[in-house]
Amino acid sequence: MEYRRQPQSAWELLGDIGYAAISVWKGLWLTLRVLFRPKVTQQYPFRHHPEKEWRPQPGYRGDFALIADPERPGGTRCIACLACQNACPDGCIHITAEGKGKERHPTAFYLDAGLCMYCWMCVEVCPVGAITTTRDYHNVTYDPTKLIRDLEDLKARGEGIAEPEVPVAPEKTTLASGKKKGGDDES
Amino acid sequence: MSDLLYTTGAVLSEWFIRLLTGWGVPADWAKIIAEVFAWGIGSAWGLIVIMLAALVFIYGERKVAGYIQSRLGPARCGPAGVFQSFPDALKLLLKEDIVPAEADKVLHWLGPVIFLVGSALAFVVIPWDRGRNTAALMDANIGLLYAAAVSSLAMAGIIVGGWGSNNKWSLLGAIRGAAQMVSYEVPLLLALLCVVMQAETLSLGGIVENQHGGLVHWNIARPWLWLPMLIFIICSIAEVNRTPFDLPEAESELVSGYHTEYSGMKFALYFLGEYGNVYLVSIIFTVLFLGGWQSPLGNPDPLALPGLLWLLGKALVFVLILMWVRWTLPRLRVDQLMAMSWKLLIPAGFIALAIMVGVVLAGVA
Numbered sequence: 001m002e003y004r005r006q007p008q009s010a011w012e013l014l015g016d017i018g019y020a021a022i023s024v025w026k027g028l029w030l031t032l033r034v035l036f037r038p039k040v041t042q043q044y045p046f047r048h049h050p051e052k053e054w055r056p057q058p059g060y061r062g063d064f065a066l067i068a069d070p071e072r073p074g075g076t077r078c079i080a081c082l083a084c085q086n087a088c089p090d091g092c093i094h095i096t097a098e099g100k101g102k103e104r105h106p107t108a109f110y111l112d113a114g115l116c117m118y119c120w121m122c123v124e125v126c127p128v129g130a131i132t133t134t135r136d137y138h139n140v141t142y143d144p145t146k147l148i149r150d151l152e153d154l155k156a157r158g159e160g161i162a163e164p165e166v167p168v169a170p171e172k173t174t175l176a177s178g179k180k181k182g183g184d185d186e187s
Numbered sequence: 188m189s190d191l192l193y194t195t196g197a198v199l200s201e202w203f204i205r206l207l208t209g210w211g212v213p214a215d216w217a218k219i220i221a222e223v224f225a226w227g228i229g230s231a232w233g234l235i236v237i238m239l240a241a242l243v244f245i246y247g248e249r250k251v252a253g254y255i256q257s258r259l260g261p262a263r264c265g266p267a268g269v270f271q272s273f274p275d276a277l278k279l280l281l282k283e284d285i286v287p288a289e290a291d292k293v294l295h296w297l298g299p300v301i302f303l304v305g306s307a308l309a310f311v312v313i314p315w316d317r318g319r320n321t322a323a324l325m326d327a328n329i330g331l332l333y334a335a336a337v338s339s340l341a342m343a344g345i346i347v348g349g350w351g352s353n354n355k356w357s358l359l360g361a362i363r364g365a366a367q368m369v370s371y372e373v374p375l376l377l378a379l380l381c382v383v384m385q386a387e388t389l390s391l392g393g394i395v396e397n398q399h400g401g402l403v404h405w406n407i408a409r410p411w412l413w414l415p416m417l418i419f420i421i422c423s424i425a426e427v428n429r430t431p432f433d434l435p436e437a438e439s440e441l442v443s444g445y446h447t448e449y450s451g452m453k454f455a456l457y458f459l460g461e462y463g464n465v466y467l468v469s470i471i472f473t474v475l476f477l478g479g480w481q482s483p484l485g486n487p488d489p490l491a492l493p494g495l496l497w498l499l500g501k502a503l504v505f506v507l508i509l510m511w512v513r514w515t516l517p518r519l520r521v522d523q524l525m526a527m528s529w530k531l532l533i534p535a536g537f538i539a540l541a542i543m544v545g546v547v548l549a550g551v552a
Binding site for chain 1: 251253255256257258262511512514515516531
């Protein structure tokens with residue numbers, strides 16, 4: 001910070017007063033402009049503005065979906081191998097299944113999103129890429145039971161999704177020394 | 188309306204004097220007692236104004252603060268949060284009133300009371316509207332002096348509360364408040380003196396009458412009063428202890444300053460008094476420089492609005508300016524605060540006074 005010495009003459013004093021007045025006015029002008037500018041706050045979820053909505057990046061872990069299989073009309077890719085149910089650390093997936101071999105499919109698929117910790121183990125373990133997270137985050141509710149997804153719900157959410165949300169490896173931004181890789185090498 | 192108030196007051200006063208003399212009180216004494224009672228009743232009206240104003244200003248302050256910081260401010264209680272003040276007030280009423288064990292019980296109680304009474308008393312001399320006796324509840328011929336003196340009582344409230352709390356932060360805040368008050372009262376009175384020389388009266392009603400006839404006749408349109416106006420604005424911010432002069436309660440340094448040890452209703456009284464003082468200086472600014480209750484379009488008012496509306500509306504604009512300044516400028520250091528008053532504002536006040544003397548001698552005013 002620059003240290004301002006005491007004014008030595010009346011002219012310097014007047015200059016300081018003028019400098020102070022200009023500084024004060026700059027600040028006031030800035031706050032006045034911000035006062036009338038549109039505000040950044042969005043009252044989500046009470047006032048919903050779809051056009052201002054936040055769009056998550058690829059790899060975002062939102063609500064769950066089961067991806068439909070074109071070869072099994074009305075069905076999903078899920079072969080009910082229970083791998084996800086067994087892999088889930090929270091035990092939030094419950095599957096009942098019927099059929100043998102290629103006919104095997106889930107008859108009930110419950111996923112408690114309120115219990116889920118979004119560790120993505122179910123997505124990673126799935127041999128056929130049936131279960132995935134979506135980028136839909138509008139799942140706020142007052143009633144926790146509404147967070148339990150059933151088969152129909154998951155199917156509906158999977159409509160239009162071709163492939164599971166691919167886990168995006170975090171960019172290797174830091175080296176072991178903590179320095180940033182690439183970019184501003186000089187700094 | 189104002190005539191009715193005045194007539195009712197006169198009738199009540201006469202009845203009271205007759206009652207007292209009927210009890211054997213000497214007539215002179217009865218008059219004095221009746222006068223004292225009348226001032227008390229008048230300041231009750233001041234209290235009502237303060238409470239209503241505080242309800243509006245607490246909401247306004249938070250909303251302005253939010254907007255300046257690109258937030259929305261209170262938005263959940265009623266449409267755009269307009270009812271936010273009521274739960275706030277209710278919370279203060281219901282909170283436990285804690286008195287520290289080592290505090291001076293009497294002074295701890297007395298502090299907020301003096302603070303609020305000081306600002307309520309000053310509302311008595313404000314001319315609210317046109318009409319008989321210029322519709323101040325008591326239009327004293329020393330109105331301005333009275334208002335300046337009585338509003339200084341607030342500082343006594345701060346010192347008493349800060350001392351009575353028996354807390355070092357409170358005491359530091361109170362001492363800072365006292366120093367600030369002493370320093371800023373001087374340039375403030377110099378600025379007031381210029382206006383008094385212009386109007387040639389100390390009565391607030393008289394000062395308003397002096398600005399008769401629309402915007403061009405107001406004191407704000409008289410260039411030789413611009414310097415006093417600037418001094419008045421700066422000093423009034425210091426008098427009501429708001430940022431950038433909020434050293435008595437500097438949150439980041441003194442916890443909460445003189446009201447650190449207060450909670451519940453007593454804190455609410457301090458809070459009310461603060462907003463009461465804010466509105467008081469705004470109204471006094473309006474009376475001194477913005478023509479009081481008069482319409483800017485000239486007299487009689489072409490819009491035929493009540494003078495009370497003009498007065499409160501103009502004062503509201505000044506309150507908004509105070510809020511704008513508060514949420515823009517950072518707090519001064521103590522030495523900067525003192526230097527600003529003694530090295531800058533007081534000399535500027537004397538210069539303004541000299542200019543005013545010159546204007547009066549030249550016969551322009």
